[in-house]
Amino acid sequence: MTASTVRKRRNRVVTRQSQDVRVGDILKAARAIIGQSGYEGVTVAEIAERAGIVEGTVYRYFKSKEELLLKVAEDWFAESFSDLVDVSAFSGTYNKLRYLVWHSLKTIKAGPALSRFVFTEVRPKPDYKDTAVFDLNRRYTEQIRNLFAEAIESGEFSHDVPERLLRDMVFGTIEHSTWRFLRGEGDFDPAEIADEIAAVLYRGMSAKPPEGDRFAVVLARLESVADRLDEKA
């Protein structure tokens, strides 16, 4: 890295850095600030100061504050997905569903401030769909789609529930479950909540009343077996 620092006049400090370093510094600074005091109060001046530069410099690398914050959120979100494994690694629809819910909850818990930013600033934008956040979210929904298709094919899930609705239920419930926490009013255990959510969703999607049909089938079979036993007797 080429970087020299020189004082001129009234302690004017000029340090030239490569684009990568500067952008990295700025993003890191912004993220640190958001992480410790939320995104609602951040100021470009504050970010610049923490990055060791001046406000104007920020604008050499980012078109606007909005764009900068979006980038921070996108990077964070992308990192959150780095450990997402393919649900095919899990056996059974329930476990797959539970894993996705758990992963999402874990992400929110790990980054409350940025989660809030995504929920309140990114998603409502008209160009949300051009966002990396949107693309990343498709990784979740993609897996949900597969899991869902398989479960329907095997007869495990009812085919009369639109996939869109399943997605909305999964993510809507996840988000709503975390608002108290996001407001700073308490905590939650991702594993516990994931279990609850997955359980109800699973049952809600199930093709038939949980055990009802199986009961009828087995009952019929038992009757026929009993009949045969009776005949033998």
Added chain:
Amino acid sequence: MTASTVRKRRNRVVTRQSQDVRVGDILKAARAIIGQSGYEGVTVAEIAERAGIVEGTVYRYFKSKEELLLKVAEDWFAESFSDLVDVSAFSGTYNKLRYLVWHSLKTIKAGPALSRFVFTEVRPKPDYKDTAVFDLNRRYTEQIRNLFAEAIESGEFSHDVPERLLRDMVFGTIEHSTWRFLRGEGDFDPAEIADEIAAVLYRGMSAKPPEGDRFAVVLARLESVADRLDEKA
């Protein structure tokens, strides 16, 4: 109403109004503007102009822009609840649930801009719980609570689902289902979506057949017995 208007100097206009009228005018102006161009762009100057007053006057009646907008949202939300009937008017858990979902969806559809405001600005605030919006929402959850308790008591719903989770599923799903619409990307039919949501929720909450666990064990045993008998046959 006492109201006189006089021009002084360079057309300075001063009109004295009662508090009620002024507050009403301001709220009406703010609401109209939000209604037609969303809340994200509103300016105090714009509101003042539409209300026929000057910016400073707004601050005689509202501590801040934030407080003003919150009041607008609260009033709107309160009006939305004016036609909410008690779910006891509906027969059957499903119909009650469906009605609540439908009513909520209808409200969102009727006021997209203010819904967005509530979702993105009001709910995230630390003092959300001091808000009239929060209180009003309790009317929904109160009814959900009752409906839920009754269904559990009658054995219709499983008792192993926390009430909190049901609430989160209901409202989370409702909200998530409407985001596309709120972003201005399409439309939705409250009745249709309410049906879908209520159906899946209802099924998800449904009780297992009595004595589920024991039943499962016995079932498995009977099946294995039947298998053996089948083999012999």
Added chain:
DNA sequence: AGGCGCCAATGAACGCAATCCATCATCCAG
């Protein structure tokens, strides 16, 4: 090694929006 030109970095200035406040205009009680 020295000079040059490019472009990163600066920091002052600008614009806009929220908020405050000194002053003026009305209203109304007496």
Added chain:
DNA sequence: CTGGATGATGGATTGCGTTCATTGGCGCCT
């Protein structure tokens, strides 16, 4: 009719994002 009391005004202030004319460091070229 007149003197508070209080509503209304509009200009001043402040904070923040954004712009841009200058400055000067760094790598390249000779």
